[in-house]
Amino acid sequence: MIKKIENLNYYELLEVSPRATKQEIHKAYERIRRVYEPNSIALYSLFTPEESAAMHRRIEEAYRTLVYEDNRKRYDASLRARNRLEGEPEVSPPPPNIMPDAVQPAYSQSSESHYIKNAEPDSQVATEHRQDKTSPVDSLVAEFTGPAIKILREQRGLTIRNIADITKVGSRYLEYIEAECFNKLPPRPYLRGFLAIYAKALGCNPERMTNDFMKRYDATQQQKLK
Amino acid sequence: MIDSTLQDALRKKEIWAIGGGKGGIGKSLLTGNIGIYLARLKKRVLLVDADLGGANLHTTLGIGVPDVTLSDFLNRRVDSIQDVIIKTSIPNLSLISGAQDFLDAANPNFAQKTRLLRHLETLDADYVLLDLGAGTSFNILDFFLFSDHGILVVLPEPTAIENAYRFIKSAFYRRFKRVVTNQGIKDLIDAAMDQKNSMGIRTPYDLIEHVKHVEQEVGEILELEIMKFKPKLIVNQVRTKNDIQIGFAMKSACQKYFGINLEYLGYVEYDDCVWQSIRSKRPLTVEYPYSRPSRCIERIVHNLLKKEQLSLSVLY
Numbered sequence: 001m002i003k004k005i006e007n008l009n010y011y012e013l014l015e016v017s018p019r020a021t022k023q024e025i026h027k028a029y030e031r032i033r034r035v036y037e038p039n040s041i042a043l044y045s046l047f048t049p050e051e052s053a054a055m056h057r058r059i060e061e062a063y064r065t066l067v068y069e070d071n072r073k074r075y076d077a078s079l080r081a082r083n084r085l086e087g088e089p090e091v092s093p094p095p096p097n098i099m100p101d102a103v104q105p106a107y108s109q110s111s112e113s114h115y116i117k118n119a120e121p122d123s124q125v126a127t128e129h130r131q132d133k134t135s136p137v138d139s140l141v142a143e144f145t146g147p148a149i150k151i152l153r154e155q156r157g158l159t160i161r162n163i164a165d166i167t168k169v170g171s172r173y174l175e176y177i178e179a180e181c182f183n184k185l186p187p188r189p190y191l192r193g194f195l196a197i198y199a200k201a202l203g204c205n206p207e208r209m210t211n212d213f214m215k216r217y218d219a220t221q222q223q224k225l226k
Numbered sequence: 227m228i229d230s231t232l233q234d235a236l237r238k239k240e241i242w243a244i245g246g247g248k249g250g251i252g253k254s255l256l257t258g259n260i261g262i263y264l265a266r267l268k269k270r271v272l273l274v275d276a277d278l279g280g281a282n283l284h285t286t287l288g289i290g291v292p293d294v295t296l297s298d299f300l301n302r303r304v305d306s307i308q309d310v311i312i313k314t315s316i317p318n319l320s321l322i323s324g325a326q327d328f329l330d331a332a333n334p335n336f337a338q339k340t341r342l343l344r345h346l347e348t349l350d351a352d353y354v355l356l357d358l359g360a361g362t363s364f365n366i367l368d369f370f371l372f373s374d375h376g377i378l379v380v381l382p383e384p385t386a387i388e389n390a391y392r393f394i395k396s397a398f399y400r401r402f403k404r405v406v407t408n409q410g411i412k413d414l415i416d417a418a419m420d421q422k423n424s425m426g427i428r429t430p431y432d433l434i435e436h437v438k439h440v441e442q443e444v445g446e447i448l449e450l451e452i453m454k455f456k457p458k459l460i461v462n463q464v465r466t467k468n469d470i471q472i473g474f475a476m477k478s479a480c481q482k483y484f485g486i487n488l489e490y491l492g493y494v495e496y497d498d499c500v501w502q503s504i505r506s507k508r509p510l511t512v513e514y515p516y517s518r519p520s521r522c523i524e525r526i527v528h529n530l531l532k533k534e535q536l537s538l539s540v541l542y
Contacts, residue, residue: 004431005482015478031538035475042475045388046483 005055009079010062018076022067022157029063030166064203067156144204144212146180152202153178167197174198177213182220191217241346241354242530243276243373247389249360251381252462253277255500256523257357258286259511263527264353265319272311272351274322276369277359278334281324287314288508292323299345300338307345316512320351339365343372362389362396371401375530377458377491380476382469387476390459394486395419398430398455402448411437411444430484452485458535460526461493469493471541489535492526494519 003012011018014028036043036055043052065071141148153163160178164171173194176184185191192210199209244257254277261273275283275296284292294310299322304310312321334342346354356373358366370376376397380390402415414436418427427433430452438445461473473490480488495518503510511520529535 003485004429008482031474031541032478034471035478040475041382041384042387042472043479044384045391046479 010066010075013058013062014066016066018079020066025063025066026158026162029059029067033059033063067158069155069157141204144199144209145216146178146213149198149202149209149213150178152204156202158202163198163201166201167194169194169197180216182217183224185217188214188217239352239354240375241356241373242375242377243356243358243370244377244379245358245366245370245393246379246386247360247362247393248381248386249280251379251386252494252500253360253379254283254286254357255504255510256379256460256462256494256526257355258283258509259520259523260527260530261319261353261355262287262316262509262511263524264355265316267527269318269352270350271319271353271355272322272349273319273355273357274346275324276356276366277324278365279359283357284321284323285507286504286509287316287319287321288512289314289321289323292321295323296342300334300342307342307349316509324357334365339368343368346372362393364400367397367400370397371404375458377460377530378488379460379462380472381463382461382465382472387472390476391480394457394480394484394488397457398452398484398486401451401455402433405447405451406437406444408441408444411440414440430486453487456487456489458489458491458530460491463496464493465496467541473536474538474541491529492522492536494522494526 011020014025014032016024016028020028033056034040036052036059038049038052038056040052047055065075141152153160160171160174163169163174167174173186175181177191177194177198186194192214195210195213196206199206202209242260244253244260246253254275257273261271264271273283273287275281277283278296281295284290289312292312294304294312296310298304299307299310307322310322312323314321346356356369358369370393378390378393380386396419399415399419403412406412406415415433417423417425418433418436421428425436427436434445434448434452437448459473459476461469464470470493473493477488477490480486497517497519499514499517500510500519503513506513510517511523514520
């Protein structure tokens with residue numbers, strides 16, 4: 001049975017098996033994203049600019065859904081529910097998370113309860129999967145400190161190496177950012193750029209992450225001057 | 227190394243067609259050299275220059291203008307297709323050269339074409355390789371659809387890729403038309419060929435949905451046809467890793483846009499030795515057997531015989 005592009009599920013869209021590990025999903029995403037980038041010469045004669053923009057959005061959405069453990073569980077549940085309705089064979093559940101569960105980042109009190117509610121896997125999920133389409137976690141982070149960024153990264157099952165590959169920022173600098181080794185970090189303008197691109201790779205709001213981190217950076221620099 | 231799967235594949239007769247829509251992308255060169263490589267594997271290979279308007283397969287093999295050509299057969303100057311087969315200097319490799327002299331020969335009529343296809347089936351060889359001309363005329367499409375394996379050649383250039391998609395689309399619409407009998411549906415397919423048709427049919431999915439409204443069963447037959455249609459792809463003149471990637475991108479796009487399973491057979495690296503071999507009118511795999519393009523062709527033939535395709539791991 002062939003399917004229209006709009007009806008492909010996220011696994012089909014990224015061309016991975018429903019059992020794919022996070023690493024495989026990440027790799028597939030990198031590849032597919034490049035295939036469907038707006039200026040791709042393999043595609044321009046098939047897709048209109050609007051279609052490739054829509055495709056691009058869906059690929060991003062698919063990646064953000066599948067790469068977060070919670071979202072993926074919810075999405076899989078919704079897929080199973082849909083398949084049962086249509087009488088198609090079930091999508092097999094993904095393997096248990098191989099990455100160790102991250103420690104809770106420095107969330108504010110009020111949002112913590114929200115976070116836990118979101119994490120409950122099977123309640124009311126089939127009907128309303130993915131309520132928050134943009135960035136599900138970063139609004140819950142009180143402040144983007146180095147350790148908080150590290151936890152965000154680990155929650156997505158990404159290694160420093162992965163981030164370095166995506167952002168082309170040296171892995172040493174990424175480590176310094178996470179460890180808040182302020183005196184080893186590059187000059188301000190470079191650092192801002194690194195933070196912004198790192199934030200994008202994590203799917204966080206680049207402006208917030210950069211501003212938060214730069215505030216901490218500036219504070220230590222001023223202390224040094226005194 | 228010849229292993230057992232390769233041996234199995236070598237046993238029965240197959241017809242391969244090599245096309246691609248655009249001209250000058252290396253169809254004849256690849257046909258000739260794939261043929262030479264198969265002949266070296268001790269298979270009896272017959273190359274047929276089906277590029278009736280612009281035949282030059284003989285040149286890529288280093289043969290001068292032949293005495294007998296397809297046009298002698300098409301115009302019944304000879305009785306059997308056997309009489310226009312020329313032996314080449316390479317053992318096991320023979321050639322039917324394309325039509326040269328006749329203005330009409332470039333456009334054989336329906337009877338001539340069916341006679342040619344019927345005779346091609348009777349030929350005694352392990353492999354019959356058809357070198358198709360440029361364009362998407364019905365004659366070219368029919369040769370392509372007639373073969374066991376249709377192979378498309380593209381260059382990593384927008385023009386060639388555009389033509390390749392056009393070729394794929396024309397080929398399967400032609401195939402659709404052959405399986406349906408209902409005139410109304412035939413007209414629908416014709417209308418769908420026009421990209422700016424008024425019914426909003428842009429992809430094969432749209433067409434199948436439209437057909438299903440007319441006749442559910444026929445729509446399902448077409449769906450089956452689309453799944454059986456598996457053209458193969460070779461990317462020629464590859465210079466960078468990104469060029470190799472284009473094959474995978476086209477495969478993905480064909481799957482998602484057309485629902486067609488395009489098989490990526492392999493790529494051929496760009497090298498000046500190809501140009502030099504054509505200038506000296508000597509076959510590439512004979513003149514430069516250890517060059518990178520020759521190696522690439524060797525890999526393509528292995529993939530074809532083993533019914534395998536390029537895996538993504540070449541990119542990492």
